[in-house]
Amino acid sequence: MISQLTAYSLETITESAIYLLKRLIATPSFSREEAKTAQLIEQFFQEHGIPYKRTKNNIWTHNRYFDPAKPTILLNSHHDTVKPNPSWKLDPFKPLEREGKLYGLGSNDAGGCLVSLIAAFCHFYKKQDMAYNLILAATAEEEISGREGLELILPEMPPISFAIVGEPTQMHLAIAEKGLLVLDCVAHGKSGHAARNEGENAIYKALKDIEWITNYQFPKVSPTLGPIKMSVTVINAGSQHNVVPDACSFTIDVRATEQYTLEEIVETIQRHIQSEVKPRSIRLKPSSIPEDHPIVKAGIWLGRETYGSPTTSDQALLDCPSLKCGPGHSERSHTADEFIYLREIEQGVELYIRMLEQVL
Structure with a gap:
């Protein structure tokens, strides 16, 4: 004993x-x-x-x-x-x-x-x-x-x-x-009438960024925690069927490892996507x-x-x-x-x- x-x-x-x-x-x-x-x-x-x-x-x-x-x-x-x-x-x-x-x-x-x-x-x-x-x-x-x-x-x-x-x-x-990083993102476009092929559809811009988020792998992998995981968990856009939306907001849930600081993760994402990226906080390391x-x-x-x-x-x-x-x-x-x-x-x-x- x-x-x-x-x-x-x-x-x-x-x-x-x-x-x-x-x-x-x-x-x-x-x-x-x-x-x-x-x-x-x-x-x-x-x-x-x-x-x-x-x-x-x-x-x-x-x-x-x-x-x-x-x-x-x-x-x-x-x-x-x-x-x-x-x-x-x-x-x-x-x-x-x-x-x-x-x-x-x-x-x-x-x-x-x-x-x-x-x-x-x-x-x-x-x-x-x-x-x-x-x-x-x-x-x-x-x-x-x-x-x-x-x-x-x-x-x-x-x-x-x-x-x-x-x-x-x-x-x-x-x-x-793993640490937690929540990112609020906004893809910006230009409103217009859907029937006349006007404007720049913010949803389409957001989809291109979401595709990058889905496929990107951070090069450094933690021997204990594995890779960093990014998931888009919330998305909002549009007000009515015949108006091209000028903004599309979405949220990224990022589960971070010790291989990168939270600031480095944010900077990498900002560098690769067109949407505006704002972290809710960088406290949860x-x-x-x-x-x-x-x-x-x-x-x-x-x-x-x-x-x-x-x-x-x-x-x-x-x-x-x-x-x-x-x-x-x-x-x-x-x-x-x-x-x-x-x-x-x-x-x-x-x-x-x-x-x-x-x-x-």
Whole structure:
């Protein structure tokens, strides 16, 4: 056994995590509406005698023997959820245990991850002589990539050496994650009467640009994340059948890798298409952590696999090496009758602790 926990103490800390998760499920916490779940997390830390800070709906705290001279590890996950889709048959806000599963909105994404990280943090909270400090951050607005979540409190924190971001990965190790770039584009033409062959049809111009977007491949391919992926996901033009449209707008969803900066991707697209291109933001960067990093090696030693993740999380806001890892399964996220297995939370708490023991 690597861990010095007894079976009883591990069981106790896991039970505490599951109880907190049930309370979070029972409390609606849509993005930008997380005040009540933030209050529940505050109450949890108060009950456990752990001082904390709150900035808007973000709760964060550090280990008791925090030493500014030591490097710091960030443990982060979010307590906001998407809205339940119409296909739910169960009550999304009623935590229900059935056949080893805990049902409820946010149970899998990312409540199970959050409470497992909180439990692991509590295990190390009073430990002395650690090589690192620990900061636990339960944050808001992750589901909408909002600016009043993790991004808001990072300037209040000391420099972060590396981070573990809790998202459902079956406790495997996402050592790289694609960034997200959303581009709003407009093809400009000239209006005219359709019957008289007048004007310049902006739709046709947009189609030529969309064809380039469909076929272009960025030369550099990530060994972990593969190629950059561009998809046109929205298009709008025209007002009536007999008027040649003078503008056609479309949106490009770009999933970026570490091989190019977001600015380089935008510049490449602007150079090759005629349409006007405006990025909504360049905040959500690709992220990664070296495969030989001690926390990754610790996970591999414990039988976890490494992979590159195509989805975006709060990792995109971090400027330090970061690992995405947590209990639950990504395919259950945002689905009707969302659930997490109780055994996944038990495994999550124990594996987080065992991985951190090897670096702390």
